[in-house]
Amino acid sequence: MMNTAEEFVEKAEEKVFDLGHRKTINHNIGKYNAAVERGLAKFENLEQSKKKAHVIKWRVMENLDKFLPEFESNFQKRGGKVIWANDVAEAQKEILSIIQKSGGKTVIKSKSMTTDEIHLNDFLENNNIESLESDLGEYIVQLLGQKPYHIVTPAMHLSKEEIAQLFHDRFGTPVDATPEQLTQKARELLREKYLRADIGISGGNFLVADTGSVALTENEGNARLCTTFPKIHIAIVGIEKIIPSMSDLDLFWPLLASHGTGQNLTVYNTLLTGPRQENETDGPEEMYVILLDNGRTNLLAQKDQRQGLYCIRCGACLNACPVYKNIGGHTYNTTYSGPIGSLITPHMQGMKEFKHLSYASSLCGKCSEVCPVKIDIQKMLLLNRRDATEQHDNSKMEDFGWKVWKAGMLKRSRMDMFGGKIKNFLLKNLFSKIWGKYRARPEVAEKSFAAQWEERNKPVK
Numbered sequence: 001m002m003n004t005a006e007e008f009v010e011k012a013e014e015k016v017f018d019l020g021h022r023k024t025i026n027h028n029i030g031k032y033n034a035a036v037e038r039g040l041a042k043f044e045n046l047e048q049s050k051k052k053a054h055v056i057k058w059r060v061m062e063n064l065d066k067f068l069p070e071f072e073s074n075f076q077k078r079g080g081k082v083i084w085a086n087d088v089a090e091a092q093k094e095i096l097s098i099i100q101k102s103g104g105k106t107v108i109k110s111k112s113m114t115t116d117e118i119h120l121n122d123f124l125e126n127n128n129i130e131s132l133e134s135d136l137g138e139y140i141v142q143l144l145g146q147k148p149y150h151i152v153t154p155a156m157h158l159s160k161e162e163i164a165q166l167f168h169d170r171f172g173t174p175v176d177a178t179p180e181q182l183t184q185k186a187r188e189l190l191r192e193k194y195l196r197a198d199i200g201i202s203g204g205n206f207l208v209a210d211t212g213s214v215a216l217t218e219n220e221g222n223a224r225l226c227t228t229f230p231k232i233h234i235a236i237v238g239i240e241k242i243i244p245s246m247s248d249l250d251l252f253w254p255l256l257a258s259h260g261t262g263q264n265l266t267v268y269n270t271l272l273t274g275p276r277q278e279n280e281t282d283g284p285e286e287m288y289v290i291l292l293d294n295g296r297t298n299l300l301a302q303k304d305q306r307q308g309l310y311c312i313r314c315g316a317c318l319n320a321c322p323v324y325k326n327i328g329g330h331t332y333n334t335t336y337s338g339p340i341g342s343l344i345t346p347h348m349q350g351m352k353e354f355k356h357l358s359y360a361s362s363l364c365g366k367c368s369e370v371c372p373v374k375i376d377i378q379k380m381l382l383l384n385r386r387d388a389t390e391q392h393d394n395s396k397m398e399d400f401g402w403k404v405w406k407a408g409m410l411k412r413s414r415m416d417m418f419g420g421k422i423k424n425f426l427l428k429n430l431f432s433k434i435w436g437k438y439r440a441r442p443e444v445a446e447k448s449f450a451a452q453w454e455e456r457n458k459p460v461k
Contacts, residue, residue, distance in 0.1 A: 004356070005353075024159050050255070060243065061300065075213075080275060087295075099198070104199045106196060109121075110135060110222050110226040113203060113313060114236045117292070118294070134220075136183060136222075149330055152313070194226070197229065199231075206248075207237055211246050213272060214271070214273075215269070216271075217266045234290065239291050255373075258372075259316040294348060296309060296348065307375045307376060311373070317367035320370045334349070340375070342357035343377055361378065
């Protein structure tokens with residue numbers, strides 16, 4: 001049975017030579033790049049905005065123990081309830097308890113990476129509770145039985161023809177249906193679900209400490225329906241999503257929209273501060289916020305790499321990454337893919353099992369360049385590699401191999417001890433599998449450069 005790293009390498013090799021996949025991704029990311037270029041041009045001083053966002057997130061992470069209780073206190077003042085979940089099991093248990101206590105049987109969800117992180121759909125299904133995604137991209141991948149492909153656009157790997165075929169097979173729509181017709185069909189299918197769902201579940205783009213609010217940003221309006229129609233609303237949010245003040249949304253909402261989709265602002269931006277009040281006509285009767293740790297404090301404890309918690313989930317680093325654009329989102333086999341996923345996953349799910357992701361990078365620096373909160377991602381990936389070595393998370397064979405390599409590289413005579421024929425034999429028989437079956441194996445010269453140099457410069461007698 002393959003381990004996680006071996007599975008990653010196999011999937012990556014398969015995807016990177018899938019020309020259909022590459023065509024779809026290049027087309028979709030190309031459209032994204034054009035939109036983002038226009039969106040970023042609207043900033044008077046983009047670099048200053050990014051620096052300011054970085055400083056605010058630094059302040060939050062250095063004072064997380066103060067901002068989280070502040071949010072909790074202000075949210076509870078408005079009748080909301082806060083639950084702290086240390087891991088996946090606790091979060092699942094608390095959600096199931098809320099649903100069972102209310103007698104609920106149906107759940108409608110808006111797009112949320114944290115619900116994917118805790119495998120909520122599968123968990124609810126195993127407990128005989130219907131859970132339906134309402135975001136169009138999430139709904140499509142749910143119909144296909146797949147995981148989201150991308151942080152912002154879950155169905156980025158699918159062409160409009162493939163989606164039209166899916167709807168034709170499932171719902172009888174024309175096989176040549178336009179994106180507008182497919183969207184209309186999804187709207188018809190989902191509208192009834194909003195009305196009869198017992199529980200609405202969402203994530204949260206930001207938690208506003210000074211008002212105790214959950215800030216949601218979206219383009220389809222489905223999050224508003226999920227959070228207002230059902231009698232109970234549960235928001236599952238990572239503890240790193242805190243920002244100090246509502247005035248900070250003036251910075252973070254445009255940064256998220258412009259880097260995520262190229263918009264000045266997304267279409268719907270909502271602040272939810274507790275359940276429906278006595279003088280209000282809309283909203284749930286009960287509202288819960290589940291503050292999810294699930295390894296985040298492990299990353300917070302890493303002073304050098306805690307920048308990874310600054311992430312606002314815009315997906316810009318994925319779209320810029322040459323590795324992601326070739327191997328795709330599903331290859332990572334994690335909730336958070338791409339450069340940011342490679343940075344945070346080893347700390348959240350275990351360095352030993354996921355350290356290979358820190359090597360899934362060309363270290364070109366494009367991810368750091370495009371990040372709206374200036375996370376130095378490629379440096380963090382190098383630090384992850386350092387930690388894996390220092391913690392002895394590498395295999396004994398890998399450690400032995402690097403020791404032999406180091407010993408050889410430190411002394412010329414050791415490098416030249418074996419001739420080119422022996423080196424080529426070792427490359428062919430020991431390294432060919434690692435090198436990959438699609439790569440041409442390098443040929444080592446029979447004599448080393450030093451030996452050739454010495455021969456050519458022998459003194460004439």
